[in-house]
Amino acid sequence: MNERGYDIVIIGSGAGGGTVAQELAPLCRDGIRIVVLEKGPKLAENEFSGREIEMAQALYEDGGGFLTSDGGLTLAMGVAYGGSTVVYTGTSLIAPSRVIAGWNVPGLSHSEIERRSRKFMEQNNVHFLTDDLINENNQLFVKGCRRLGYNVQQFPVNLLGCRGSSLCNLGCPNLAKQGTHRVQLPEAERGGVEVVTRCEVERLDERSVVATVRPRGVDEKGGPSSWEPGTYRVHGKIVVVCAGAVGSPALLLRSRLGAALPRLGHGFTCHPALILVAEHNRPITNFVGHPKSYYLDQFVESDGYVLETCMYFPFTTAKSLSGFGAPHAEFMEAFPRLQMILVLACDHPAPENRVTVDRAGHPVVHYRFTPAVKRALASGTAAAARIFFAAGARRVHVPAARPPTVEAERAERLDDLIDEDRFRPGDVTVSAAHLQGGCGMGLTARDSVTDSFGRVHGVPWLFVADASLFPDSVEINPYLTIMALADRVAQWIRQNGRDLLAGA
């Protein structure tokens, strides 16, 4: 086995890992050696083709088809230099104060989350798009909401040089989204941090990790790793795990930390989401312009859902429509006339929803929709359908209704048409991209995996700094909150990590 020695090893380079790398980079000036080990590849600027299947295979875990254990939910996770920030849409919200208060993590205040989030909003050029850059898919959402008296809001987005190609979730071909691959990781590398791609960490041992570097496959996108293919033991006085809400608990479980940390893998939530589609009588601008400019969170506390604008690609859209044959094809053939809305349910931890590993050490996510989530998806569907009709749609595809096509004349009966029981494995297509929890913060190993600075209970050299730290759902788009928490972890290491770095 090859051996490598560093002072700090960071695992994963997404919202959490990229932030930690940048925030620890100043330590390199004092001779501290820092490495980021990232399982995914680093794509060259001209490799973002915008082709749906090709890019999904290049940038997502399981090519975008990672399923929960019963096959009822598809989880989207980016695997690349930059992690999921390469494929996110760039909507940038600060966590609400009621959510942080509800988390009840000792020592973690909303004002701190807000202050740290604002720092990254500035770094990532977060701003509102001007009216001339808002397409009709988004304008119709605003129109429908306003007609119904809903309090629609505009998303701040983190773009620089956006041309409106609407391909955000396939990786931006114009490099406009300010993910960690564009901002924090390059800054960290300029500061002296080494980033090794195609390097998957298999397990943690005492102050070291075992990782495998894969060769670049024939026809695979992305450059080769800077390390030769093979197995490595990488020593680190401090190890920061940032492999995401599925990857981090799975790695700790593979490393046999589960016995001492009974909450490991528990508390997983993910905002299960439905893509809803409606047809208008005329073509609208939908696949030109940034896809996600507005949202409606007015019903999050009462009914547990948020609505967002969205625009997906042909296969993803086809998969989201229920049924098959002619009625399904009719919606697909109306593509230039389609308006889309995403319904996100704000789920909360449930005992059965958790991350485990199989015998080979691969992550397994167990997830069932709770009655509250089914209700939220049903109410969110009804609200979205009303918005579509208020915006002038001639018909709406309601995946949880049978038949799913609802014409304007049947709009009055929407609540009766939607069947909550259809949110069961193998029926309505539900997916999730906001994966959270699994290494939740708290006080002791009885109620959590880490403390509020991401220090793993009972393992002083081991930290977690990513979405897995969330003790409960954040109920909004999560990346800024992840960066804020990762920033807090990094600051603790900068200020208090001397003994650990001295090997004490």
Place this chain on the structure above:
Amino acid sequence: METRSEAAAASAGAAPSLLPPVFRAIVSTVVPAATELDGEAWLEVERLVIDSLQQRPRALQRRLRLFLTLVQWLPALRYGRPFTSLDDERRARVLARLRDHSIDLIRVGFWGVRTLALLGYYGRDAAARAIGYRPRHDGWDAFRP
């Protein structure tokens, strides 16, 4: 009149399939326009599916192969013929029964096969163009020259 399934068989006739023949029959039932694909286009559908399966866990690949066999032979019990020999209406009825089945595993199996059929068909550039989806890297600039 020629049924969709017969048309599919004729149009795909010369092209050797990379997946069991039942897969093309399923794709043509899920997406009726697939009956118009020529041999090259069918190979593209199948290649996309095979490539995407290669990234998936082995166990899932095995379950899918098993499910394809089930779809092919289950109709023999009811209609005395395998799926590939049924007319369009009966094929649709078989798939609808699997979709609505009370056993989770069967519904999930159907959902998986339907997903692959849609991936193969709509994952092609030609299918995207045919439904009017034409994104451009230069977005607004191309739209408002």
